[in-house]
Amino acid sequence: MNSAGFVFRRARDGVLLIIAVVVLNFFLLSAAPGDIADVLAMQAGGATSEQVEGIRKELGLDKGVFSQMITYVTKVAQGDLGQSLFYNDSVAGLIAERLPNTLLLVLPAMTIAVVLGTLLGVLSAYRPRGLFNMGVTLFSLVGFAAPVFWSGMVLLIVFAYWFPIFPASGMYDIGAYPSGFDAVLQVAHHLVLPVISLSMVYLAQYSRQARATMLDVLGSDYVRTARAKGLREKAVVYKHALKNAVLPVVTLAGLQFSHAVAGAVLVETVFNWPGLGRLAFDAVLNRDFPLMLGLLLVSSVLVVIVNILVDWLYSVLDPRIKMEG
Incomplete structure (x- = not known):
């Protein structure tokens, strides 16, 4: 097998591996204790239960985990890594x-x-x-x-x-x-x-x-x-x-x-x-x-x-x- 064919085959396997890693990471972080909405509310100095629920709805946390995962993977496939909650900036921009x-x-x-x-x-x-x-x-x-x-x-x-x-x-x-x-x-x-x-x-x-x-x-x-x-x-x-x-x-x-x-x-x-x-x-x-x-x-x-x-x-x-x- 020549170099080009080898690199293509390994790149293909690498893409499949990365997709699996993205899905696994999402489920692992989703299973972590705590609620992001509560953390954001505390960082803002406190919020009512209605405001916390509004934050959850805005972030899509009111949906099921599988629905959130599909939404996230779809965005990643389009090159959108989302918005940082702490920096309030593009994740891709921060990483770049x-x-x-x-x-x-x-x-x-x-x-x-x-x-x-x-x-x-x-x-x-x-x-x-x-x-x-x-x-x-x-x-x-x-x-x-x-x-x-x-x-x-x-x-x-x-x-x-x-x-x-x-x-x-x-x-x-x-x-x-x-x-x-x-x-x-x-x-x-x-x-x-x-x-x-x-x-x-x-x-x-x-x-x-x-x-x-x-x-x-x-x-x-x-x-x-x-x-x-x-x-x-x-x-x-x-x-x-x-x-x-x-x-x-x-x-x-x-x-x-x-x-x-x-x-x-x-x-x-x-x-x-x-x-x-x-x-x-x-x-x-x-x-x-x-x-x-x-x-x-x-x-x-x-x-x-x-x-x-x-x-x-x-x-x-x-x-x-x-x-x-």
Whole structure:
């Protein structure tokens, strides 16, 4: 099967999966305790029972759950994600405004974690009894055990308060309205601590995975054969062993992309980064169901896209893997 056919088939399956996710999310949020109309009434300072009933009717909450679900799915199919109850703005507009900020945080963090984690794992596997291997193992254990919000707060204390090298929150300096290259520099400066905080736990996991896989690959028959032929050690490690060793890391990264987006909620809250994570935090606090449903939908679409790219990358890294059923 060629690349176009593979992508089309996976995209078709992805659309069916997203439809199922939309329906499931709607029923799960509908089953949550509490009433949106009561929450809106409390936010407005109180309301009579007639006014609460009017809110329910305006939002369509007086209809059955199945009727509400059909209405919602129909609107989503037309590109309408609804209106945010808390922000009183279009859900699609809010997500479109914040999505680039989240991708700007998650993609560099995952890239650093995959590349640096794989490199550390490969180097430690090449010298399994050296001090470098002990250091990588210790770092992996600490990084894997440390919660992402805890590491974020430690980075804030050390590098924003004790040694004020990096800013503590936001995307831009307070009171600054930069443009052009100055804006890029400010965003990059504010992005350093959140990216390090988010990437640390994944970097630890990928280094452990790469080390374990590399040790297994270096002990395989074809590697011993390559060495017996007189190939240089660097060629054996980086040309023959690395491609097979990196496949499990790519798999793990694809599976954990959704986890990284979820982890961004905590990181964005700690560093006050204006992304989808902060938006989701506000939506949960204010029981903004349309916004929560929209965020879950966008997260599902991102995960499906990343998994399609990972499957395609498999065939690029290892030609023996065919893009077939």
